[in-house]
Amino acid sequence: MIPPTGNAALLEALAISKRFGGLSALAEVSLSIARGEIFGLIGPNGAGKTTLFNVLTGLYAPDAGEFTFDGERLTGMKPYRVAACGIARTFQNIRLFANMSALENVMVGRHVRTRAGVPGAVLRSAATRAEEREIASRAYELLDYVGIAGRAAQPAYGLAYGDQRRLEIARALATEPKLLALDEPAAGMNATERAELKRLLERIRASGVTLLLIEHDVRLVMGLCDRVAVLDYGRKIAEGAPLAVQHDPAVIEAYLGGALA
Amino acid sequence: MYLFSERWQKLRRDPRLVWAATIALALLLVALPFVTDWAVGRTWVRIAAFVLLYIMLALGLNIVVGYAGLLDLGYVAFFAVGAYFYALLASPHFDLHLPFWLLLPAGAAFACVFGVLLGAPTLRLRGDYLAIVTLGFGEIIRIFLLNLNAPINITNGPQGVNLIDPIRLGGLSLAQTHTVLGFTFPAVYNYYYLFLALAFAVIFVSVRLEDSRIGRAWAAIREDEVAAAAMGINTRDVKLLAFAMGASFGGVSGGLFAGFQGFVSPESFTILESIMILCMVVLGGMGHIPGVVLGAVLLVVLPEALRYLGPLQQVLFGRVLADPADLRLLVFGLALILVMLLRPSGLWPSALRRRELAAGGGAAADGRA
Numbered sequence: 001m002i003p004p005t006g007n008a009a010l011l012e013a014l015a016i017s018k019r020f021g022g023l024s025a026l027a028e029v030s031l032s033i034a035r036g037e038i039f040g041l042i043g044p045n046g047a048g049k050t051t052l053f054n055v056l057t058g059l060y061a062p063d064a065g066e067f068t069f070d071g072e073r074l075t076g077m078k079p080y081r082v083a084a085c086g087i088a089r090t091f092q093n094i095r096l097f098a099n100m101s102a103l104e105n106v107m108v109g110r111h112v113r114t115r116a117g118v119p120g121a122v123l124r125s126a127a128t129r130a131e132e133r134e135i136a137s138r139a140y141e142l143l144d145y146v147g148i149a150g151r152a153a154q155p156a157y158g159l160a161y162g163d164q165r166r167l168e169i170a171r172a173l174a175t176e177p178k179l180l181a182l183d184e185p186a187a188g189m190n191a192t193e194r195a196e197l198k199r200l201l202e203r204i205r206a207s208g209v210t211l212l213l214i215e216h217d218v219r220l221v222m223g224l225c226d227r228v229a230v231l232d233y234g235r236k237i238a239e240g241a242p243l244a245v246q247h248d249p250a251v252i253e254a255y256l257g258g259a260l261a
Numbered sequence: 262m263y264l265f266s267e268r269w270q271k272l273r274r275d276p277r278l279v280w281a282a283t284i285a286l287a288l289l290l291v292a293l294p295f296v297t298d299w300a301v302g303r304t305w306v307r308i309a310a311f312v313l314l315y316i317m318l319a320l321g322l323n324i325v326v327g328y329a330g331l332l333d334l335g336y337v338a339f340f341a342v343g344a345y346f347y348a349l350l351a352s353p354h355f356d357l358h359l360p361f362w363l364l365l366p367a368g369a370a371f372a373c374v375f376g377v378l379l380g381a382p383t384l385r386l387r388g389d390y391l392a393i394v395t396l397g398f399g400e401i402i403r404i405f406l407l408n409l410n411a412p413i414n415i416t417n418g419p420q421g422v423n424l425i426d427p428i429r430l431g432g433l434s435l436a437q438t439h440t441v442l443g444f445t446f447p448a449v450y451n452y453y454y455l456f457l458a459l460a461f462a463v464i465f466v467s468v469r470l471e472d473s474r475i476g477r478a479w480a481a482i483r484e485d486e487v488a489a490a491a492m493g494i495n496t497r498d499v500k501l502l503a504f505a506m507g508a509s510f511g512g513v514s515g516g517l518f519a520g521f522q523g524f525v526s527p528e529s530f531t532i533l534e535s536i537m538i539l540c541m542v543v544l545g546g547m548g549h550i551p552g553v554v555l556g557a558v559l560l561v562v563l564p565e566a567l568r569y570l571g572p573l574q575q576v577l578f579g580r581v582l583a584d585p586a587d588l589r590l591l592v593f594g595l596a597l598i599l600v601m602l603l604r605p606s607g608l609w610p611s612a613l614r615r616r617e618l619a620a621g622g623g624a625a626a627d628g629r630a
């Protein structure tokens with residue numbers, strides 16, 4: 001299932017550890033994500049999946065360990081630098097700019113790839129006007145790409161739940177990521193919305209973006225991911241093809257408890 | 262109501278009407294000093310000039326509070342920095358008399374530096390904590406101005422700086438009466454026109470900034486700082502930029518104030534001034550330029566107009582029942598409370614802010630459940 005370019009790792013995490021007081025949220029987690037694959041991160045609630053996301057995107061600094069992304073060392077970088085390097089993310093609890101329109105939300109995503117500063121904004125030079133047009137048209141294309149172009153002018157908070165999730169994806173794509181990290185993209189979606197989401201994620205992968213997703217929906221993970229890693233109590237307990245992981249005794253124990261294993 | 266609003270929308274788009282309204286407004290603003298002087302006296306021309314000064318200040322604070330969502334309770338510090346910058350470099354105090362065209366941009370830049378100085382230590386703070394630190398900053402500046410008269414006399418302490426040079430544009434002194442085409446322009450008229458021009462410049466810059474890459478970045482950090490950072494916005498730089506831009510407007514207003522008054526002292530830059538400017542922004546409609554302008558107009562004019570409560574009582578009751586000085590502040594306070602109760606998002610809020618407050622917790626609950 002791994003595409004031909006699979007050998008070169010896009011993201012390499014080496015023995016990442018993160019503690020919150022006495023709680024070890026991540027204990028020496030290592031991961032390697034290949035270019036062009038869809039990599040799933042699963043595990044019971046509180047296993048450390050979102051913490052790993054937050055460390056990876058610069059929201060938390062890890063206590064130990066190293067990240068390299070596309071040949072660059074990312075460990076401890078500020079979130080905006082991580083985004084500039086090509087990692088974009090969505091949030092488990094949707095974090096849109098609630099009172100900005102859907103289009104403006106995506107336009108903010110273009111910030112990191114555009115230049116205009118105060119003089120450009122005040123003088124509105126030809127270069128700035130061209131850049132603004134590019135930002136708006138690209139944002140509109142992305143809304144269309146995720147299927148909510150008709151909602152462009154609506155404030156983000158007024159969108160249906162599924163549309164908010166799509167908008168978050170469009171906003172993340174606007175930063176031109178090499179890796180798109182999605183934190184539970186299917187949470188709260190019905191079966192139809194999930195099927196549409198699956199198609200959207202496959203299209204994104206086909207366009208050359210590598211995907212990392214945290215997901216609880218087993219069917220979605222099994223149907224979509226090339227490889228998955230399983231976290232439990234901050235440790236990686238399994239990694240591999242979805243089917244193999246599904247039958248791994250350690251994974252079954254983590255999910256169902258010791259008595260059944 | 263619906264029909265009315267639809268018709269109104271149509272009218273608003275009619276270019277002829279827009280032009281007519283613009284020309285009417287321009288004529289009104291140009292004729293204002295003459296009309297005011299004739300109708301209610303020269304004091305009110307002076308008040309009109311102060312209205313324009315406060316519009317500039319309120320729009321400066323609006324960048325920080327309205328656009329970037331950073332609560333700043335010490336904004337008057339930048340006004341003070343601009344005023345003293347002009348006062349010290351264009352007065353007999355140091356016997357320096359630098360020209361206005363140089364001092365205006367230099368004062369703006371100088372205030373910018375102070376904006377960054379205030380911004381830098383507050384980057385990690387939000388809401389109440391940020392407000393307290395900015396409050397302290399405002400007081401520190403005032404107390405410095407009050408005490409920097411020893412061992413070396415820099416600010417002349419509580420006496421303030423006197424005999425500040427009036428503003429001169431080229432060879433034209435604004436402090437003198439000029440006659441052009443049979444119209445007489447006393448000093449206060451000249452200052453009114455200069456302030457009017459600069460207020461329009463400040464409005465122009467505000468409008469342009471709001472609808473730009475920088476303006477969107479400010480709105481994004483106001484809405485959700487974590488998400489903004491994750492989308493690649495350098496929150497540190499963008500916040501400092503907001504403080505610096507806001508401060509520069511304050512610096513310009515300060516220089517104008519010093520030239521206009523001819524005298525500055527620390528007394529003019531108390532915490533109450535910061536609160537008043539913040540009230541203009543909040544009362545008018547945070548982040549919405551017409552609202553902020555309206556807020557500034559009302560909060561300068563209303564306290565002045567309430568001075569007539571004394572004469573009014575005389576006319577109505579034949580004698581003064583309550584001391585107008587006490588009554589004035591009481592009525593002013595009541596008016597503020599009423600406005601905030603009846604129009605919590607300001608008198609003239611932007612469509613966006615209105616949504617924000619109308620939806621209130623609902624939006625947050627939807628998005629962040």
